[in-house]
Amino acid sequence: MQLDRRSTLALALGGLAMPALARAQRGSGWRPTRPIRLIVAAAPGGSNDILARIIAEPAGQVLGQPVVIENRAGAGSVIGSEAAARAPADGYTVLMNSSLATIPAVVANVPYDTLGDFDGVAVAGFSPHLLVIHPAVPARTAQEFLALLRASPGRLNYSSAGPGSGPHIGGLLLMARMNVQAETVHYRGGGPSVAALVSGEAQFGTPTMASAIGQVRGGNLRALAVLAEQRSPALPDVPSAPQAGMPGVIHEEFFPIVAPKRTPPAALEALGDAFRQAIQQTAARVNEMTGVAARTGFETSAQVMALVREGIEANTRLLRAAGVQPE
Known part of the structure; x- marks a missing residue:
């Protein structure tokens, strides 16, 4: 059978399109019909x-x-x-x-x-977690804050996002590794736990950077350390945990x-x-x-x-x- 130029071109283009069409068909095996x-x-x-x-x-x-x-x-x-x-x-x-x-x-x-x-x-x-405090807490560095906790065991409130949450585990890790004590207060999620910190209802916490970065940048919370091995480009002025003298307090979510x-x-x-x-x-x-x-x-x-x-x-x-x- 003789193929004219137009037919040959059509077949060639069709052949090139086949892999893309096959991929599209494979990817369209399920499409939602409601939200x-x-x-x-x-x-x-x-x-x-x-x-x-x-x-x-x-x-x-x-x-x-x-x-x-x-x-x-x-x-x-x-x-x-x-x-x-x-x-x-x-x-x-x-x-x-x-x-x-x-x-x-x-x-x-x-x-x-x-x-x-x-x-x-x-x-x-x-996301790494942060060690943050309310600005009224008289500490400018992590070591000053740890000294404050050791001087008054259990006096300051620690803000948790609920039992088993990342901020809860961050606080447990901090207290265990740094040999300090605080009163843990559980809130119903990361948002309320950060709100408690901003209002001063709780004095410190270890929220994720994602939930607290806006409050830190706005001056409503003071970040003492990023609980990671390295500083974060998102908060370049905040020391890492090792730089803050807490090498064992590394917590990422x-x-x-x-x-x-x-x-x-x-x-x-x-x-x-x-x-x-x-x-x-x-x-x-x-x-x-x-x-x-x-x-x-x-x-x-x-x-x-x-x-x-x-x-x-x-x-x-x-x-x-x-x-x-x-x-």
Whole structure:
């Protein structure tokens, strides 16, 4: 059969288009037909809430349906996580909870199985915690503040975002490693715990950089240290934990996004693709606003859950070494 020039060109162009079409078809195995519910297991205003609201809109644009934030705070994030674990595994519910890998280390009877009841979707980023104080506290450095705590054991209030939260573990770590005592006050999430610090209801805390950076920059809180090995570009004038004389107080939080176990693989893939695109698109703005940094290497559900598993193991070792047992 003789092919004219037009037919030959059409076939050639069609051949070039086939791989792209095949990729598009593979990627369109599941498309939501109604809004996606993103449960944030914390109150509005905390680091989880801030990050979720930044990435929700671009993720929804990729999916073609809105991603709607639902704040379910309480019990150090256990209430929201349990709600997500019990939700239908149909692709329409996901959870963001930076305490997912800390709760099993500090809570004795967790009403869900962290590793058995969830599938990984993505990791929104990583954030170091800060040691911050209310400006009325008479200390300009971490060492001055530690001396103050040692001089008056248990007199100052420590602001926690709830039992098992990252700020709670940060405080336990600080007190155990630095041999100081304070009264722990639990609040319903990162936002309320930072608000308590700003009002002076609590005198110090170890919030994530994401939830406290605005208050630090505005002068409402004084940051004495970034609880990381190195200074953060987001707060370049604040010393790292080793520079502040606290080399053993290193505490970083990550923000996993997960779905109920047995979510269909096609839905899990579509959700993962959408959230990873949203995280990449907003990475520079998120880092500038919150100090949260995106990282590669979490492109599959298994990689996300491996990070959660490693976090549980690391937090458990850290707290047991510090003499902290589940309650």
